[in-house]
Amino acid sequence: MSLTLGDASAAPGEMATGRLRIGERRDGSPVSLPVCVVNGADDGETLYLQAVSDGDELNGLGVLTRVVPRLDPAELSGAVLIVGIVNVHAFQIAEHRNPIDDTKMNRAYPGDEDGTSSERIAAATFDAACRADYVLDLHQGSTSRMLNEARVRCGRHHRLHGDCLELAKAFGTGHVLDQKGPDGQLARAAPGEGIPTIDPELGGCVGWDEESIQYGVEGVFNVLRHYGFLDGEASMDEQTRAAGFDQYRAPAGGLVRFRAELGEEIHPGDTLFEITDPFGQLAGRVTADCEGVFWRSRRLPQVATGEYVCSVATGVDAY
Missing domain, CATH: 3.40.630.10 (Zn peptidases)
Incomplete structure (x- = not known):
């Protein structure tokens, strides 16, 4: 047919x-x-x-x-x-x-x-x-x-x-x-x-x-x-498999420097990223709240205060 x-x-x-x-x-x-x-x-x-x-x-x-x-x-x-x-x-x-x-x-x-x-x-x-x-x-x-x-x-x-x-x-x-x-x-x-x-x-x-x-x-x-x-x-x-995401935002304006890679296992307290000023001086650091997998991140390095930076998958298991 x-x-x-x-x-x-x-x-x-x-x-x-x-x-x-x-x-x-x-x-x-x-x-x-x-x-x-x-x-x-x-x-x-x-x-x-x-x-x-x-x-x-x-x-x-x-x-x-x-x-x-x-x-x-x-x-x-x-x-x-x-x-x-x-x-x-x-x-x-x-x-x-x-x-x-x-x-x-x-x-x-x-x-x-x-x-x-x-x-x-x-x-x-x-x-x-x-x-x-x-x-x-x-x-x-x-x-x-x-x-x-x-x-x-x-x-x-x-x-x-x-x-x-x-x-x-x-x-x-x-x-x-x-x-x-x-x-x-x-x-x-x-x-x-x-x-x-x-x-x-x-x-x-x-x-x-x-x-x-x-x-x-x-x-x-x-x-x-x-x-x-x-x-x-x-x-x-x-x-x-992941059940959801924790999203992380910039605590200060500046340039993002990631300390985690896509797919990396994340543990509480691990540094996810840092924010520097235009001269490389540290303006902020963000650490993980829970276990997960580094799943997604912004592409451009420049961020304003409160802007989305990355996501860590939570509720992770295997099937």
Whole structure:
């Protein structure tokens, strides 16, 4: 049976690309999202992938540019539906939020087909996601420095929590944030429809980062193997899981000098960072309050008093 997404239609054993129309620009010209349908030669389940929900988070798009050329429909059981660029308005101007309505797209799900620009895009892409058995919503930690991780956002009491954890383990970045997310996230909304969904956060950078992209490529193919879309053994290595974060802010204005590295185990009293003045004189020092893992930090060294500097993951265990 042929599968269609937007104007892309593929018969079994075929791949097609096209566009999914989501409205018009201010001059009346059409706006559409790039889509791809990979329809396997054999029957099976459906995986939905999307990227660039936030317009400056490009690592997910980098993943798709490397994954899609390697997908052979003749070797695939089931189908893969892909929206390559979700927040197309923000992508065009390299900004995080949709400039049409000043909205963070990943707070607009499940959307509203008669709503704002972001709600209409969310509704169109949510409709595509709800045709799938599994969903990967590819993100990155904006422009901050961050570990490669996968986020389980449904909450630990959700009926699909175990299924989402399994999907995160199959994706296999090595680090998982298992914390209920805010309303409007795709990884919150899709499990409500019975679809295991995760939100991989592939590092953080300006532009894109090849190492994080490779984590994503390997993650997608591991998911495809684990759930039977492709033949082969899937690696299911132990993951470091966190339940939340402690955030640390600058006690004084100046320049940040980190004393901890991403992924480092942190103990109470460990120095996380120091603040110096422009001449290297110490203006402040911040130490950890509890056990955890150094997970995320700002990229630029200059900070004002009270400005965010870094995060330490807490409630850490292995699964």
